[in-house]
Amino acid sequence: MDWFVAPEYWLSRLVFQRALAVVYLVAFLTAALQFRALIGERGMLPVPRYVARVPFKLAPSVFHFHYSDRFFAAWSWAGCAVSAALVAGADSLVPLWAGMVLWLIPWLLYLSIVNVGQTWYSFGWESLLLEVGFLAVFLGNDEVAPPIVVLFLLRWILFRLEFGAGLIKMRGDACWRQLTCLDYHHETQPMPGPLSWFFHHLPKPLHRVEVAANHVTQLVVPVLLFTPQPVATAAASLMIVTQLWLVLSGNFSWLNWITIVLGLSAVLFPTTAPKVSAAPLWYEVLVLAVGAGLLALGYHPVRNMISRGQIMNRSFDPLHLVNTYGAFGSVSRIRYEVVVEGTADDVPREDSEWREYEFKGKPGDPRHWPRQFAPYHLRLDWLMWFAALSPAYAGSWFGGLVERLLENDRDTLKLLRRSPFPPDEPPRYIRARLFRYRYTTWRELRETGACWHRTYVREFMPPTRLAAPVTQRR
Template identity: 80%
Template sequence: MEWFTAPDYWLSRLVFQRALAGVYLVAFLTAARQFRPLIGERGMLPIPRLLSLTPFRRAPSVFQLHYTDRFFAACAWTGCAVSAALAAGLDSQLPLWGGMLLWLVPWVLYLSIVNVGQTWYAFGWESLLLEVGFLAVFLGNDKVAPPVLVLFLLRWILFRVEFGAGLIKLRGDVCWRKLTCLDFHHETQPMPGPLSWFFHHLPRPLHRVEVAANHVTQLIVPVLLFTPQPIATAAASLMIATQLWLVLSGNFSWLNWITITLALPAIRFPHTPPQVPGPPVWYEVAVLTVAALLLWLSHRPVRNMVSRHQIMNRSFDPLHLVNSYGAFGTVGRIRHEVVLEGTTDAVPREDSDWREYEFRGKPGDPRRWPRQFAPYHLRLDWMMWFAALSPGYAEPWFGALVERLLENDRDTLRLLRSSPFPPDAPPRYVRARLFRYRYTSWRELRETGACWERTFVREYLPPTRLATVAQRP
């Protein structure tokens, strides 16, 4: 079947696969370095407890068969190793079936992690990586030209990512329709980056232009992905440029990078493809079967997109084969932050020696300038942003976090930028307070050197101690 392959997209596939392997590598590295205090055996939301309540069919995972922290670490670091091998092009050195199996390994491992990750892995880019990673298994390697159907399905995912995000904005916060959302968003986004302060202080007319351009990129440009070349290449390139703008303006984990990666197969790079034999019959059957399955399953995200009650970032099956996407249907006008403090005083008073814990990415000390962490995902920092929006987001895990701080738990403290207490002298009490944060003005920045100004709002958690504490001298 001559229509089955598209040799002109040989280089597009190569660039896409190497970029996707890089995203996989970051995802597995994040899991390997953070899982113990979050979902480990002594984590805030332990995997063993989840597995005891969840059947395999609802959360398929290799950890349903066996779980220990050591086994999880082995899986995560194996994912890192396989991702690095894919980024180096090992799949191209294998037979077609061998390359497909190699791409299947990180998908199975990361699916296993996401399905036991609970709140910490409930982000849209987790499902997006799995949906794209599953298709990558069937994209082939140097032994066959890229299959047209898989290239089309990758564009279909990109269309749903962008168009779904555009629709949720138009249906959501009125500021998107008034073109005023970026008057607030750079200040109230989950984790600002080093340039976010400057983006916030851009002239308001330019913010209107940014929002209008976003609507064009998300609601009009995605349709052009299904037009002939070079229009499809121009559309994908414009999406990449928009994502790079978002990379500069904030820390959105690997959301922007996986979206950029997803746009690459739609670009036809100028090159001369090598001559290869036609694809084997078994490969054609496999691709046709998978394509038919995914197109049939797509009716659920399509129905969600056209619904007035559109839902963001939802998976429609436990394998995350098709999902709905979207972000920032509502934009906050005020930024609140939960600040954690501890004291060694025997009796906690307002004038006690309260010392503040500093997080790696989320705002804390008003004089500390935000750093760039994306595509690395600081999961605790992100959830602290949600906790400031509503205590309901914090209910499953916040109490466990405070308990770990009272214990000076080593793994938990590694998630933080710094602890004010030495390892052998944990605090007697920990409390949480809610502050309003706002960006300083140019004048305030020059006078104080602080990029934030914060104001106490209320107590978030009163001074808390462990139920049983060893006697201290």
């Protein structure tokens, strides 16, 4: 069936698949390097405890049947290996059915991780990777031309992602309608990047232009994805450029990058398509059946998107096949940070020597300039930003973090940039204090070399110690 395929998109598919495999690789690497302290057997939110109270049908995962840290590590590193093979083009070296299996493997592996990741994996880009990754299974390899149905569904995801984000802004914080949100956003975003300070200090009229351009890109341009070429390519390219601008201005894990990957699937590259075999009947039937099923399931995110009570970042099925997205429906005007400190004193006093723990990505030392981490995801740092917004966001895990710092737990300390205590001399007490942070001015930067200025607000957690003597876990 000639109408079933679009041979001219063969290079678009190739670029999309290789780029998506890179995102998978980053996601699995993040899981492998951080899980022990977060969801491991002795983590802050252990997987065994979670699967004991949540049934398999609500959170399908292999870890319902068996969990150990060694097994989880092998699972994550297997995901890295398969992703690396896909980056190298292994799916093009095998028959069509085998290539589809290769793409199915990382989806199944990552689904098992996300479904037991709890609050550490509650971000929209986790579901987005799974939704896009599932479609990638049916995109085919070098044996067949790209199916039009799958290309359409990829654009449909991109449309819902961007248009939904645009709607949540217009319905949410008034600063989006007043074009003033970027007066605050670069300073208060979850994890600033190395250029965020400079973005914040751009002239306010330029910020107004940025917000207006964002509205056009999210509310108008996505409609053009479904128009004939070259308009669709121009629309996708504009969305890609916008995402690259966001990459420069902050650290949003792989959210911007997977959006760019989706945009690449809609770009028609000027090249001659190679000759390929006709798609086998079983493949056509399977793709059409999956496409019809996904469109039917899409009723829920569409209904949410057009609803006045629109919600952000929620999956409508345990397999994360269809989801709703959105970000920054409201923008904080003031940045707060939780600063964690420890002391070796037997009796904690205000004049004790309190030493500050430094995190890798979140602001701490006012002189420490932010680094670029995205697309790598610093999960603890992101949750610390939420904790500063409200202690309710940290209720399930912050006590576990404090306990592990009091034990000098090595897996937890690996998540930090610096611990002020030697490995064999843990602190006796830990406390947490809330500070207000703001970017310094150009003059303050020249005079002090600090990109942040901070002011003490209040106590976040009083000095706390272990009830029993410390015993090293490992």
